[in-house]
Amino acid sequence: MGRSPEQQEASARQAAEVMRLRRQGVTFEAIGRQLGVSRQRAHKIYTDALKAIPAQEVNEYRAEQAERLDEMLRRAYEVLERKHITVSNGKVIYLDDEPMEDDAPTLMAIKTVLAIEERRAKLLGLDTPVKQQIGGEVQVTYSFEGVNMDGLR
Incomplete structure (x- = not known):
């Protein structure tokens, strides 16, 4: 119906x-x-x-998504390139009279860049499966239970 x-x-x-x-x-x-x-x-x-959705619209959607990813990537790289200092309890931490750099924002930006690139690869179909061939000799033996083999001959 x-x-x-x-x-x-x-x-x-x-x-x-x-x-x-x-x-x-x-x-x-x-x-x-x-x-x-x-x-x-x-x-x-x-x-x-x-x-x-017709193919043309799918291509437009992919382009739209790629633009969004480009903007996110640009912002992640801005964070990645910035110098980050360590702050604890509202105070800058010093090491040898220099502000100690904080690696956490940089590492998070790297993680974000990788996630964006992974999404882009999926969107554009860049990560194609890799065919693998497994070699070697295989011997298969069948065993039948509950069957009178002599009666089958």
């Missing part, structure tokens, strides 16, 4: 809202809570909506 025009319109509105929220970077869990569905259902609505 087909869906009524009202149901189809409600589904289309829901899919549009899922796409809008996802483009803003909202998680599937948060989208599900907002729409009153499970995280899995929100993801399914999203993937179904993506499948329905």
Whole structure:
């Protein structure tokens, strides 16, 4: 039995809202809570909506996502290149009369850069699976239980 025009319109509105929220970077869990569905259902609505989008729009979506990633990457590199000093209890920590550098923000920026690059690779399909061939001789022996082998001959 087909869906009524009202149901189809409600589904289309829901899919549009899922796409809008996802483009803003909202998680599937948060989208599900907002729409009153499970995280899995929100993801399914999203993937179904993506499948329905013509190829040109998919390319535009990828370009839009790549631009967002570029901006995030630019900001992460700004943090990475900045000098960070160690502060404890509101006071700068000194080592040999020089402010001690804090490596934590730098390491977090590196982690962020890697996460952005991983996302970009997934978005653009850069991480293709690697085929592996396993070699060697394998001998298989079959054993039949409960079968009279003499009766089969």
